[in-house]
Amino acid sequence: MTTRRKLLAGAAAAPAALATPAIAQSTITWRLQTYAGAALAAEVLDPAIEKFNAIAGDRMQIETYYADQLVPTGELFQALQRGTIDAVQSDDDSMASPTEVTVFGGYFPFASRYSLDVPVLFNRYGLKEIWDEEYARVGVKHVSAGAWDPCHFATKEPIRSLADLEGKRVFTFPTAGRFMAQFGVVPVSIPWEDVEVALQTGELDGIAWSGITEDYTVGWADVTNYFLTNNISGAWIGHFFANMERWNELPDDLKVLFEVCCEQSHYYRQHWYWGGEADLRVNGPKLELTSIPDEEWDQVEAAAREFWDEIAAESETKARVVQIFKDYNALMQQAGRPYRYG
Incomplete structure (x- = not known):
């Protein structure tokens, strides 16, 4: 299985590398790893990062890596905190973050009924402030939270x-x-x-x-x-995170651009999953x-x-x-x- 995983990782990484445009010497480059495998990331991550890279151009480019490609998923938090990886897309639970809110990431049983519950809980009921505080204590920037599937x-x-x-x-x-x-x-x-x-x-x-x-x-x-x-x-509760030092180094407009693209990613998942769950139950x-x-x-x-x-x-x-x-x-x-x- 180890050999198979290495082959899959190499195969998945190759197209991304070929698609990366030539960048100027002054271009800020980040490495972002998701907990999702390549087939899933093609839907839930790549479109948003492609938009970011297209808009940021020579100023900044984000390289994407899939499940376990750079580090095992269970070590994502440590790698992010150290700066081995600049950004992460994951739930708290899978990446074993050492915070008081880790248990609520992923699937906390029956906390939500619909995917729309998650952004409401974070943006209207105070969960965003709690997550921001918890991650700031351990030197990681909590960028934003969103829902995935049930x-x-x-x-x-x-x-x-x-x-x-x-x-x-x-x-x-x-x-x-x-x-x-x-x-x-x-x-x-x-x-x-x-x-x-x-x-x-x-x-x-x-x-x-x-x-x-x-x-x-x-x-x-x-x-x-x-x-x-x-x-x-x-609904699964997941997030985008960034290394705090790398985040603080970004110009304000690139911070906003990254936040906007993360939100676009969350929105895409809202309708992709909602429509897919119903259609595949009936027609799958x-x-x-x-x-x-x-x-x-x-x-x-x-x-x-x-x-x-x-x-x-x-x-x-x-x-x-x-x-x-x-x-x-x-x-x-x-x-x-x-x-x-x-």
């Missing part, structure tokens, strides 16, 4: 009850794995590029890493058979849909509320975030359709 199981065998989860070896995010372990799920951590092969060889029974759009985009729909419609969370030919009955899945949602309280008890900052989630979801429930129903 978290569903895609498996080789059908999941139609909670009992079917027992013993299933699943590739998932650290916090999601910690939560779902109480229902018998066995979380497995391997490099992202090795997931497809691990599903083929039987090292994995499934994944709880994405929605159906990613399953089709990155090839996991070719090596799994079933898609569980119940989800752990309505590869995965059979299964569901766990609502009355049984209610046990998982109830366990999530207990999990929230467990996390809130760990620190004052975590308690602040959990309270925001509680207040927000209570308001959405009171607002009713189309915000919440059922």
